[in-house]
Amino acid sequence: MNLNLKVNGREHEAEDVWPGESLLHVLRERLGQPGSKNACEQGECGSCSVYLDETLVCSCLVLAAQAEGREVVTVEGLTEDGDLHRVQEAYLEAGAVQCGFCTPGLVVSTHSLLSRNVDPSDAEIREALAGNLCRCTGYAKILDAVRLAAGRAQGGG
Amino acid sequence: MEVVSPSGLQEALDAKLENPSAVPLAGGTDLMVDLNFDRRRPDAIIDLTRVTELAGWDRADGAIRLGAGITYARLVAEVAPELPGLAIAARTVGSPQIRNRGTVGGNLGTASPAGDALPPLLAAGAQVELASATASRSLPLTAFITGPKTTALEPSELITAVLVPVATGPQQFSKIGTRNAMVIAVTSFALALHPERHGVTTGIGSAGPRPLVAEAAESFVEGVLEEEGLWDARGVIPGAAAVRFGELVADAGQPIDDVRGTIRYRRHALGILARRTLGWAWDDFRKVSG
Ligand SMILES: Cc1cc2nc3c(=O)[nH]c(=O)nc-3n(C[C@H](O)[C@H](O)[C@H](O)COP(=O)(O)OP(=O)(O)OC[C@H]3O[C@@H](n4cnc5c(N)ncnc54)[C@H](O)[C@@H]3O)c2cc1C
Ligand code: FES
Ligand code: FES
Numbered sequence: 114m115n116l117n118l119k120v121n122g123r124e125h126e127a128e129d130v131w132p133g134e135s136l137l138h139v140l141r142e143r144l145g146q147p148g149s150k151n152a153c154e155q156g157e158c159g160s161c162s163v164y165l166d167e168t169l170v171c172s173c174l175v176l177a178a179q180a181e182g183r184e185v186v187t188v189e190g191l192t193e194d195g196d197l198h199r200v201q202e203a204y205l206e207a208g209a210v211q212c213g214f215c216t217p218g219l220v221v222s223t224h225s226l227l228s229r230n231v232d233p234s235d236a237e238i239r240e241a242l243a244g245n246l247c248r249c250t251g252y253a254k255i256l257d258a259v260r261l262a263a264g265r266a267q268g269g270g
Numbered sequence: 271m272e273v274v275s276p277s278g279l280q281e282a283l284d285a286k287l288e289n290p291s292a293v294p295l296a297g298g299t300d301l302m303v304d305l306n307f308d309r310r311r312p313d314a315i316i317d318l319t320r321v322t323e324l325a326g327w328d329r330a331d332g333a334i335r336l337g338a339g340i341t342y343a344r345l346v347a348e349v350a351p352e353l354p355g356l357a358i359a360a361r362t363v364g365s366p367q368i369r370n371r372g373t374v375g376g377n378l379g380t381a382s383p384a385g386d387a388l389p390p391l392l393a394a395g396a397q398v399e400l401a402s403a404t405a406s407r408s409l410p411l412t413a414f415i416t417g418p419k420t421t422a423l424e425p426s427e428l429i430t431a432v433l434v435p436v437a438t439g440p441q442q443f444s445k446i447g448t449r450n451a452m453v454i455a456v457t458s459f460a461l462a463l464h465p466e467r468h469g470v471t472t473g474i475g476s477a478g479p480r481p482l483v484a485e486a487a488e489s490f491v492e493g494v495l496e497e498e499g500l501w502d503a504r505g506v507i508p509g510a511a512a513v514r515f516g517e518l519v520a521d522a523g524q525p526i527d528d529v530r531g532t533i534r535y536r537r538h539a540l541g542i543l544a545r546r547t548l549g550w551a552w553d554d555f556r557k558v559s560g
Contacts, residue, residue, distance in 0.1 A: 154306040174302040178273040243451030244365020
């Protein structure tokens with residue numbers, strides 16, 4: 114089957130999609146968008162997090178056909194004119210990236226949190242990132258990164 | 271494998287009648303895991319996420335009619351005042367990503383003994399609405415779930431809605447797991463107070479082949495509240511009665527030993543959840559109306 118969807122602002126047509134495939138598979142293997150990572154394929158780790166019609170989802174749990182005609186934004190789509198988004202900058206600056214496998218999903222989840230809540234408490238940050246696992250950092254620097262990005266957003270950056 | 275994506279309910283029901291072995295797909299948070307791991311390979315899938323009739327909720331004569339496709343995120347955001355027990359349970363499901371996709375219809379469709387929507391729906395006295403292309407019917411939740419992961423759904427039917435009476439008093443839900451987020455309940459418990467008829471209703475999760483009602487515990491605590499005149503006096507429930515309530519709820523559980531917990535632990539935890547939720551709900555009742 115052919116699949117038409119908008120990814121990061123551009124219309125795409127993916128050909129020969131097997132109907133049982135996940136959106137994650139389509140993004141990575143058919144549309145050349147490998148930012149969203151595949152780790153668990155069962156909704157546990159969040160490394161495949163994307164926006165589907167502005168809602169944060171695990172793309173491994175979305176059937177490709179469910180994305181037909183919909184709009185997807187991946188971590189690649191958060192950069193602005195080639196510049197890193199301030200959430201991405203904050204992750205780098207805070208040292209919240211070690212192996213980096215979890216980072217794209219965490220960046221998208223953090224972006225989603227800050228778009229709803231410009232000044233989240235620590236409890237709200239933990240709650241919002243509960244679906245994203247990191248095996249390296251121990252999360253302390255991830256929390257730092259979110260606070261840094263939130264502070265800058267409030268400062269108008 | 272074939273995927274059909276109906277945009278209306280009749281079209282979806284027609285597709286199900288034409289191919290009763292087609293598997294409905296809502297948020298995919300249960301079914302996609304099975305597909306990704308090759309545990310299920312259906313010949314056809316009916317994607318319900320475009321069926322507008324399933325996506326919303328409305329008011330219906332003292333009840334809220336939740337479309338089967340309503341997500342946990344929307345329950346939390348939209349119906350917490352009317353269905354507080356269900357909203358508390360919805361808040362404990364998975365992660366934001368899971369709550370944004372997972373639906374009540376999917377929780378009913380999976381019918382796992384650990385489904386978190388089920389105990390509060392049971393305590394609230396919910397009815398499940400089922401429809402085929404030619405007929406519709408509605409069943410109490412207790413009749414809908416027939417065993418672990420089995421339901422009364424006929425192959426030609428879809429779950430269309432759940433009818434949940436609006437809360438008339440405080441409701442609570444609590445679950446035990448290994449950490450605070452992203453856990454399948456080791457055991458769970460929901461409770462609803464009905465001040466207008468001096469009633470207490472319950473729902474036990476993850477401690478039996480299906481969600482269970484703790485009938486003896488309900489009658490016991492109703493008797494104590496009545497005898498002591500506590501509904502009118504808005505008095506404190508005697509400690510011994512709360513403990514006894516917990517014991518009776520624990521007795522009503524039919525837990526098994528599995529990877530998540532032993533029979534002994536589950537029973538113990540269930541009794542404690544029951545005692546605590548009763549205390550929280552009763553405190554709310556005394557505060558709000560006192
Ligand atoms: C990481 C993770 C964490 C989770 N945490 C929890 C948790 O804390 N608590 C909990 O209860 N669950 C949890 N779940 C399980 C799951 O999210 C819920 O059971 C959810 O309600 C399923 O809904 P869905 O819309 O995603 O269902 P789907 O996966 O789309 O469908 C589930 C089943 O129901 C059937 N179905 C769906 N809609 C209908 C319908 N309208 N008519 C007939 N059949 C239908 C499907 O055919 C399928 O068999 C978790 C899952 C994951 C991946
Ligand atoms: S790959 Fe999707 S949640 Fe882990
Ligand atoms: S940095 Fe390695 S998993 Fe998070």
